[in-house]
Amino acid sequence: MGLGDIVKQxxxxxxxxxxxxxxxxxxxxxxxxxxxxFAVPILSIQEIIKPIEWTRVPFVPDYVLGVFNLRGNVxxxxxxxxxxKVPAADIDExxxxxVMKIKGxxxxxxxxxxxxxxxxxxxxxxxxxxxxxxEDDIIEGVGRLDDGRxxxxxxxxxxxxxxxxxxxx
Amino acid sequence: xxxMMELLEDFLxxxxxxxxxxxQDLIELENNPDDLDLVxxxxxxxxxxxxxxxxLNFDKLTRLTHHxxxxxxxxxxxxxxxxxxxxDVILESVDAMKAILEYIRDNGNDEAPEVDIEPIVKKLDAIxxxxxxxxxxxxxxxxxxxxxIGNLNLDEITVDNIDDIDVSQLSPEELDAVxxxxxxDINTPPEExxxxxxxxxxxxxxxxxxxxxxxxxxxxxxxxxxxxxxxxxxxxxxxxxxxxxxAKEQTIRVDVKRLDQLMNLIGELVLxxxxxxxxxxxxxxxxxxEKFLEELNQVVSSISIVTTDLQIAVMKIRMLPIxxxxxxxxxxxxxxxxxxxxxxxxxxxxxDTELDKSIIEEIGDPLVHMIRNAIDHxxxxxxxxxxxxxxxxxxxxxxxYNEGNMIVIEIKDDGRGIDPEAxxxxxxxxxxxxxxxxxNMSDKEAFMLIFKPGFSTAEKVTSxxxxxxxxxxxxxxxxxxxGIIEVDSVPGKGTTFKLKIPLTLAIIQALLVASxxxxxxxxxxxxxxxVRIVEEDIYTIEGxxxxxxxxxxxxxxxxxxxxxxEKILEPEKYLYVVILGLGATKIGLIVxxxxxxxxxxxxxxxxxxxxxxxxxxxxxRGDGRVTLIVDVASLMKLAKETHNKKLVTDSLKEAxxxxxxxxxxVVMIVDDSAMDRKxxxxxxxxxxxxxxxxxxxxxxxxLLKQNDVDAMLIDIEMPRMDGYTLAQEIRKYNKFRKLPxxxxxxxxxxADRVRGVEVGMNEYITKPYTKEYLQNVVRxxxxx
Numbered sequence: 002m003g004l005g006d007i008v009k010q011x012x013x014x015x016x017x018x019x020x021x022x023x024x025x026x027x028x029x030x031x032x033x034x035x036x037x038x039f040a041v042p043i044l045s046i047q048e049i050i051k052p053i054e055w056t057r058v059p060f061v062p063d064y065v066l067g068v069f070n071l072r073g074n075v076x077x078x079x080x081x082x083x084x085x086k087v088p089a090a091d092i093d094e095x096x097x098x099x100v101m102k103i104k105g106x107x108x109x110x111x112x113x114x115x116x117x118x119x120x121x122x123x124x125x126x127x128x129x130x131x132x133x134x135x136e137d138d139i140i141e142g143v144g145r146l147d148d149g150r151x152x153x154x155x156x157x158x159x160x161x162x163x164x165x166x167x168x169x170x
Numbered sequence: 171x172x173x174m175m176e177l178l179e180d181f182l183x184x185x186x187x188x189x190x191x192x193x194q195d196l197i198e199l200e201n202n203p204d205d206l207d208l209v210x211x212x213x214x215x216x217x218x219x220x221x222x223x224x225x226l227n228f229d230k231l232t233r234l235t236h237h238x239x240x241x242x243x244x245x246x247x248x249x250x251x252x253x254x255x256x257x258d259v260i261l262e263s264v265d266a267m268k269a270i271l272e273y274i275r276d277n278g279n280d281e282a283p284e285v286d287i288e289p290i291v292k293k294l295d296a297i298x299x300x301x302x303x304x305x306x307x308x309x310x311x312x313x314x315x316x317x318x319i320g321n322l323n324l325d326e327i328t329v330d331n332i333d334d335i336d337v338s339q340l341s342p343e344e345l346d347a348v349x350x351x352x353x354x355d356i357n358t359p360p361e362e363x364x365x366x367x368x369x370x371x372x373x374x375x376x377x378x379x380x381x382x383x384x385x386x387x388x389x390x391x392x393x394x395x396x397x398x399x400x401x402x403x404x405x406x407x408x409x410x411x412x413x414x415x416x417a418k419e420q421t422i423r424v425d426v427k428r429l430d431q432l433m434n435l436i437g438e439l440v441l442x443x444x445x446x447x448x449x450x451x452x453x454x455x456x457x458x459x460e461k462f463l464e465e466l467n468q469v470v471s472s473i474s475i476v477t478t479d480l481q482i483a484v485m486k487i488r489m490l491p492i493x494x495x496x497x498x499x500x501x502x503x504x505x506x507x508x509x510x511x512x513x514x515x516x517x518x519x520x521x522d523t524e525l526d527k528s529i530i531e532e533i534g535d536p537l538v539h540m541i542r543n544a545i546d547h548x549x550x551x552x553x554x555x556x557x558x559x560x561x562x563x564x565x566x567x568x569x570x571y572n573e574g575n576m577i578v579i580e581i582k583d584d585g586r587g588i589d590p591e592a593x594x595x596x597x598x599x600x601x602x603x604x605x606x607x608x609x610n611m612s613d614k615e616a617f618m619l620i621f622k623p624g625f626s627t628a629e630k631v632t633s634x635x636x637x638x639x640x641x642x643x644x645x646x647x648x649x650x651x652x653g654i655i656e657v658d659s660v661p662g663k664g665t666t667f668k669l670k671i672p673l674t675l676a677i678i679q680a681l682l683v684a685s686x687x688x689x690x691x692x693x694x695x696x697x698x699x700x701v702r703i704v705e706e707d708i709y710t711i712e713g714x715x716x717x718x719x720x721x722x723x724x725x726x727x728x729x730x731x732x733x734x735x736e737k738i739l740e741p742e743k744y745l746y747v748v749i750l751g752l753g754a755t756k757i758g759l760i761v762x763x764x765x766x767x768x769x770x771x772x773x774x775x776x777x778x779x780x781x782x783x784x785x786x787x788x789x790x791r792g793d794g795r796v797t798l799i800v801d802v803a804s805l806m807k808l809a810k811e812t813h814n815k816k817l818v819t820d821s822l823k824e825a826x827x828x829x830x831x832x833x834x835x836v837v838m839i840v841d842d843s844a845m846d847r848k849x850x851x852x853x854x855x856x857x858x859x860x861x862x863x864x865x866x867x868x869x870x871x872x873l874l875k876q877n878d879v880d881a882m883l884i885d886i887e888m889p890r891m892d893g894y895t896l897a898q899e900i901r902k903y904n905k906f907r908k909l910p911x912x913x914x915x916x917x918x919x920x921a922d923r924v925r926g927v928e929v930g931m932n933e934y935i936t937k938p939y940t941k942e943y944l945q946n947v948v949r950x951x952x953x954x
Binding site: 054055056057058059060061065067068069070073074075076077103104105106107108161163166167168 | 438441688689733734735773774775776777778779780781782783784785788790794795796797798
């Protein structure tokens with residue numbers, strides 16, 4: 002048995018009883034794009050920054066705004082309004098860039114404003130109803146919060162796909 | 171087991187390095203068969219490989235090298251003269267040795283079933299025996315054994331070649347023996363060496379016995395006793411030892427990955443440096459004349475110099491002499507010339523010129539192609555040359571030298587040259603160009619046709635070249651390195667190919683240009699020149715836009731069309747054109763502005779965006795903004811498509827909006843006082859222009875972005891954002907660079923006016939003013 006297996010076993014022993022006692026809680030960060038409230042798992046977020054200047058890039062779909070410099074790294078910037086086909090809006094003091102790790106790469110998304118950190122029991126998350134348009138498979142599920150708010154939980158990994166961005170040669 | 175692998179790896183690296191050198195030496199040897207130094211050198215290579223090979227149990231390799239050694243041994247003793255026939259056999263055996271070594275590298279053993287060494291061994295033996303001295307050579311071999319320590323042949327060691335010996339591999343006894351030998355070498359005048367050799371040998375043996383018994387204390391006495399001698403053996407030994415150690419510590423092998431990491435860090439440093447310079451410039455503007463500026467300037471300059479030096483130093487670590495590639499050509503030329511029955515001399519110059527390792531790896535194949543071509547197509551057969559009054563032996567020059575940030579590799583022959591008319595004819599036959607195109611073509615352009623895919627000039631197809639793929643491959647390879655190819659040829663006299671390749675790939679010099687409002691960095695190595703033209707310089711030939719530049723006709727495209735950038739700037743009287751060159755192609759690219767030259771660090775756009783057409787990556791500028799770097803090869807392809815479907819003259823019209831009547835013009839009034847706005851409005855209404863009003867700088871800036879404004883009247887003192895700041899902000903946008911800004915204010919001191927000019931105001935009107943005066947100023951600025 003390798004060291005890794007032992008560690009895994011110990012971890013399992015530590016976490017399992019807890020899981021049994023309390024129901025599984027999912028931690029999310031909520032934000033608004035257009036009229037709707039969305040959320041992504043807190044662990045997929047690298048950081049949240051105020052808007053900074055970006056550089057346009059040719060030959061990409063309109064929701065790819067361009068690239069910008071985050072402490073010496075060049076990151077793509079995705080406009081979620083355009084991605085979700087919501088009418089465009091100006092950047093204001095509430096606008097934020099959320100930097101998330103997708104397939105090992107940092108990508109930033111423009112959102113209208115942050116709402117709150119959300120803790121929600123897993124059982125309160127339901128699969129997306131058929132009425133939702135979910136062709137890209139970007140919706141993980143729909144969560145109902147205690148105060149009655151409904152949030153759409155996004156599948157971070159499916160938010161952008163290379164084959165949709167860079168045209169085939 | 172790992173030790174063994176490491177040993178094997180070291181052996182292979184060393185062996186391949188030696189063989190590379192040996193190839194060169196062998197060719198030289200053929201020309202100077204009496205050069206004993208060369209024979210000795212080659213002998214040592216065979217000998218070393220044999221020694222290490224037998225240690226690693228490579229029997230086949232050992233057997234082969236053993237027989238090679240026998241032949242070379244005779245040659246170095248002057249008992250055998252190297253004729254071309256013998257050289258053929260030796261070269262054959264070197265090839266076999268290479269093949270076996272390659273097999274070892276790939277498979278870890280020397281079975282190498284496809285290499286049959288027996289015929290070669292027989293031939294080598296025949297050479298040795300052919301002279302009828304088989305027995306004596308064996309005797310000598312035995313004698314030599316007595317002077318050998320481990321793998322070393324003591325006879326071979328002199329002070330001059332101690333560098334060839336890897337001291338770290340020697341046992342203490344071996345090292346001792348080597349040192350003894352060196353001391354002898356130092357103390358013995360060369361002429362006497364031979365006479366004294368035997369005597370000394372005996373002495374040495376005695377001394378050795380003696381030495382084993384001396385204790386350190388005794389040693390001192392021995393040294394003292396020996397003081398009468400010019401140099402005592404101990405001292406000399408110490409000296410040589412030091413020399414040896416020093417010599418060995420001068421090089422280390424480093425993993426390329428570590429160098430890449432270092433290069434990345436330096437890249438970051440270069441970015442920080444650029445940023446620092448930018449900040450310094452800003453500060454200088456603001457605090458002109460302040461004392462601390464001088465100090466800051468010194469710090470910035472010294473950091474800038476050190477960073478550049480550091481970058482060059484690391485770049486140099488990655489550099490290898492191009493001789494590494496050139497070395498294999500003497501052999502190639504010799505073999506080819508013999509095969510084709512031609513006489514060819516190869517002259518190599520500048521083999522010390524250094525290039526980045528990654529480029530060295532890529533450059534070999536194209537050069538092989540070009541040299542093959544030169545021998546096959548360029549150099550004529552001896553009879554033909556004689557008939558033309560040329561020397562029978564053709565010459566090929568292979569030359570490398572630095573030119574700015576580029577390295578130039580020149581391949582020149584004195585053969586039959588290229589006939590531009592023949593090339594054109596052929597190209598028309600093959601449907602590569604039309605007869606009309608051929609007519610407009612200069613000779614230089616015609617030469618470039620040989621790089622077109624599917625073009626082959628050789629009348630007959632030989633095994634050497636003329637398969638119609640060669641030059642195309644050359645072009646592709648050179649383009650990969652962002653290089654440029656130039657061809658020059660005089661029929662009957664010869665041809666010169668010039669390859670210009672950037673020195674390194676990670677940090678590059680770039681020309682920054684603006685197309686509309688977007689900035690791009692174009693690798694300077696591909697910028698042939700920049701020119702300023704007027705629209706009348708653009709011609710349309712067969713529905714395509716071209717630029718006539720001296721004797722060349724270049725395809726012309728607008729960069730904004732290539733990258734599908736929306737046109738918002740009105741074209742000006744002058745157009746700025748970047749002449750881009752890649753491989754054998756040149757195009758003219760219209761941009762809207764030249765920003766300048768800058769050193770940039772190439773960064774990837776990441777997994778999601780990399781590989782975008784026309785874009786090689788991005789760089790971070792001094793102001794922290796990202797600028798895209800143009801991928802010249804890919805841009806050329808895009809430009810070709812654009813060139814086929816869009817006329818530059820049409821494209822220039824797109825941005826021109828017709829403004830004829832005064833109602834087509836919009837003037838914005840920015841003032842916090844409603845009263846003042848009203849006065850201005852009343853003054854301007856008679857002109858018939860449209861009027862927009864803003865209460866302060868921020869509102870004005872927002873309105874400006876939404877409306878198409880042709881001139882602005884700006885008050886200086888306003889809440890939130892004053893007039894100076896507003897003007898400054900507006901001038902940051904490329905598209906508002908030429909927007910007339912007219913300050914209308916009661917602040918009338920000279921300092922105020924100067925400040926106005928500094929921030930980019932075009933005119934300065936002081937209140938109160940007359941209606942007519944304001945109208946005149948506005949009219950003049952609108953061009954009404």
